[in-house]
Amino acid sequence: MHTNELPKHGKIVRIEEECQDVESFFISSKMEALPGQFILAWIPGMDAKPFCISSCDGSRFSVTVCKVGPFSEKIFEKKIGDTFSYFGPYGTSFSIPENQHLATVGGGYGAAALAWVAKEAKEKGCSVDFIVGARKKESILFAKKVKAAGMNVIITTDDGSAGLKGRTTDALADLIKNSRPDVVMTVGPEMMMYYVAKMCQEQNIPCEISMERYMKCGFGVCGQCCVDDLGIRMCKEGPVISGDLALQIKEFGKYHRDRQGRKVMYG
Amino acid sequence: MRLQTELCGIKLSNPTVLASGIMGITASSMGLIAENGAGAITMKSINTEGKTGHPNPIAITFDGGMLNAVGLPNKGIKETLEEIKEFKEQCSAPLFASIFAQSVDEFAELTKQLYKAQIDAIEINISCPNCDDEFGKPFSCSPITAAKATAACKEYAAVPLFVKLTPNVPNIQEIAKAVEAAGASAITAINTVPGMMIDIHTRSPILFNKSGGLSGPAIKPIALKCVYDIYEAVKIPIIGTGGIMTGQDAIEMMMAGATVVGIGSAVYWRDIDVFKKVCREMDVVLEKEGFTSVKEVVGLAHK
Ligand SMILES: Cc1cc2nc3c(=O)[nH]c(=O)nc-3n(C[C@H](O)[C@H](O)[C@H](O)COP(=O)(O)OP(=O)(O)OC[C@H]3O[C@@H](n4cnc5c(N)ncnc54)[C@H](O)[C@@H]3O)c2cc1C
Ligand SMILES: Cc1cc2nc3c(=O)[nH]c(=O)nc-3n(C[C@H](O)[C@H](O)[C@H](O)COP(=O)(O)O)c2cc1C
Numbered sequence: 063m064h065t066n067e068l069p070k071h072g073k074i075v076r077i078e079e080e081c082q083d084v085e086s087f088f089i090s091s092k093m094e095a096l097p098g099q100f101i102l103a104w105i106p107g108m109d110a111k112p113f114c115i116s117s118c119d120g121s122r123f124s125v126t127v128c129k130v131g132p133f134s135e136k137i138f139e140k141k142i143g144d145t146f147s148y149f150g151p152y153g154t155s156f157s158i159p160e161n162q163h164l165a166t167v168g169g170g171y172g173a174a175a176l177a178w179v180a181k182e183a184k185e186k187g188c189s190v191d192f193i194v195g196a197r198k199k200e201s202i203l204f205a206k207k208v209k210a211a212g213m214n215v216i217i218t219t220d221d222g223s224a225g226l227k228g229r230t231t232d233a234l235a236d237l238i239k240n241s242r243p244d245v246v247m248t249v250g251p252e253m254m255m256y257y258v259a260k261m262c263q264e265q266n267i268p269c270e271i272s273m274e275r276y277m278k279c280g281f282g283v284c285g286q287c288c289v290d291d292l293g294i295r296m297c298k299e300g301p302v303i304s305g306d307l308a309l310q311i312k313e314f315g316k317y318h319r320d321r322q323g324r325k326v327m328y329g
Numbered sequence: 330m331r332l333q334t335e336l337c338g339i340k341l342s343n344p345t346v347l348a349s350g351i352m353g354i355t356a357s358s359m360g361l362i363a364e365n366g367a368g369a370i371t372m373k374s375i376n377t378e379g380k381t382g383h384p385n386p387i388a389i390t391f392d393g394g395m396l397n398a399v400g401l402p403n404k405g406i407k408e409t410l411e412e413i414k415e416f417k418e419q420c421s422a423p424l425f426a427s428i429f430a431q432s433v434d435e436f437a438e439l440t441k442q443l444y445k446a447q448i449d450a451i452e453i454n455i456s457c458p459n460c461d462d463e464f465g466k467p468f469s470c471s472p473i474t475a476a477k478a479t480a481a482c483k484e485y486a487a488v489p490l491f492v493k494l495t496p497n498v499p500n501i502q503e504i505a506k507a508v509e510a511a512g513a514s515a516i517t518a519i520n521t522v523p524g525m526m527i528d529i530h531t532r533s534p535i536l537f538n539k540s541g542g543l544s545g546p547a548i549k550p551i552a553l554k555c556v557y558d559i560y561e562a563v564k565i566p567i568i569g570t571g572g573i574m575t576g577q578d579a580i581e582m583m584m585a586g587a588t589v590v591g592i593g594s595a596v597y598w599r600d601i602d603v604f605k606k607v608c609r610e611m612d613v614v615l616e617k618e619g620f621t622s623v624k625e626v627v628g629l630a631h632k
């Protein structure tokens with residue numbers, strides 16, 4: 063058990079552009095973490111915000127950041143050699159299966175965490191189908207890297223500019239019909255995860271999702287990321303939870319709360 | 330059975346109370362705390378309009394305690410009334426609303442708005458160290474302003490009124506007496522102790538707000554002394570809060586004079602079921618020391 067939550071500091075040793083407005087920052091810093099866990103990246107005087115760890119080998123880890131607003135823009139200004147400060151790692155992780163058929167379903171930066179999941183699963187003898195979706199060809203994340211690592215990649219795009227035209231959930235439905243996975247793991251937009259969890263429950267396939275809520279303290283005291291009706295904390299009992307548990311959460315796929323605690327509907 | 334107790338006529342299954350500001354925002358999170366054994370729940374402090382709160386870091390911990398400056402984020406009284414309703418539909422545990430305000434009038438107005446709410450008590454937070462001077466400080470730092478805020482709420486309160494005090498005053502007995510005379514039904518002591526932590530590498534205070542309120546094990550001796558002193562000064566019951574981690578700590582606090590104990594930061598070190606754990610441990614101490622009811626322990630350290 064941690065006894066403290068003080069800031070840690072590493073150096074940025076490598077920056078990779080994954081696609082436009084998405085970069086992976088590799089940070090040299092001692093860290094013990096599991097796929098699915100997150101850190102709070104800290105910019106003193108500004109904020110500290112949650113990002114999934116997208117790789118970690120004990121002495122170096124990475125986060126993959128989408129440029130969406132003021133904080134992520136500030137991270138994008140960082141250069142190799144700069145200090146990267148953070149808190150964590152926090153939260154639950156994916157249960158990496160052994161010698162099973164795993165399908166991952168990723169959308170947006172979710173593919174980053176899943177690329178690590180896929181890699182660990184493959185090392186444990188799993189066969190992996192890596193389903194990844196994006197609006198258009200240019201926004202597809204991690205497909206090349208995962209393919210190069212010897213896994214099967216299934217791409218979907220909204221406009222059909224690469225892979226199958228349609229949604230990741232269509233690809234998962236096809237996969238279940240043709241070559242049913244033993245287990246499914248998904249990270250991405252909430253509605254996507256909602257449909258994946260539903261499909262897996264109907265098909266009786268164990269599934270894990272990563273439920274993102276506005277986070278503050280990161281260690282379970284401030285109450286910001288508690289979900290209705292169960293009240294559990296997504297920074298502590300989550301973000302990675304089973305699909306069955308997620309489907310018991312009344313707000314899953316319906317709403318989340320802003321930093322003041324007010325409900326914001328999805329859709 | 331040994332742990333059943335009463336606070337201002339409110340029956341509690343045990344003397345552990347969730348302290349304000351730890352989870353306690355939504356009906357669901359309060360329900361979870363009740364499931365985990367809390368005898369009563371204090372909600373996160375709210376004001377009229379709501380507040381955004383500070384950016385991160387809002388809280389950090391070190392080996393001896395926790396430092397926080399959350400900045401009192403809340404969604405305001407209107408939406409909080411909904412959460413109260415929802416909580417009471419699912420859960421029978423006693424619920425205490427906590428309010429803070431910038432003026433005596435706002436305190437009175439908030440109390441009025443809580444008139445019909447299904448709460449068991451109102452706690453007025455006149456002691457939060459994390460806000461600019463216009464919040465909290467003026468009220469709890471002088472017996473006159475503390476009494477004014479108390480009296481303003483008392484006039485409109487339909488339920489017992491608890492007043493939460495800061496330890497950061499030269500003489501807490503004087504404040505305690507003033508709020509008792511102004512109509513407080515109980516005193517909650519203590520709120521956090523002002524503090525700061527610095528990060529060497531970035532050469533900056535760690536909390537966004539720079540300074541914050543210290544809680545957890547580090548402040549237990551301060552809390553014990555305050556509760557001890559307050560017990561000598563007033564007749565109304567005390568909700569003894571600050572650094573309670575174990576059943577042992579709780580019994581110590583009650584011996585100092587607390588009728589019930591508030592538990593906050595321990596949720597971090599011992600997790601959400603800390604309430605169950607503390608109760609089990611209290612029961613063991615009571616048995617070993619030969620008490621038949623936890624009520625017998627209150628104030629025993631005063632000889
Ligand atoms: C467990 C978890 C893992 C995440 N992993 C990644 C990741 O790997 N890569 C990535 O790019 N993003 C990730 N995010 C989202 C990331 O935290 C936000 O994109 C970031 O905080 C945006 O800040 P901003 O100032 O750039 O944009 P803003 O304009 O401030 O916010 C854009 C959106 O980000 C969300 N957001 C902002 N602050 C927070 C916060 N404190 N907690 C949660 N959500 C917030 C809000 O929903 C908002 O709509 C993750 C979020 C969570 C909860
Ligand atoms: C994260 C955090 C938030 C808090 N928010 C409030 C609050 O909104 N209102 C209040 O009266 N006290 C607040 N407090 C103070 C606690 O209620 C309690 O008085 C203090 O933490 C000491 O108890 P503890 O050592 O058990 O945590 C907060 C404390 C913490 C740690």
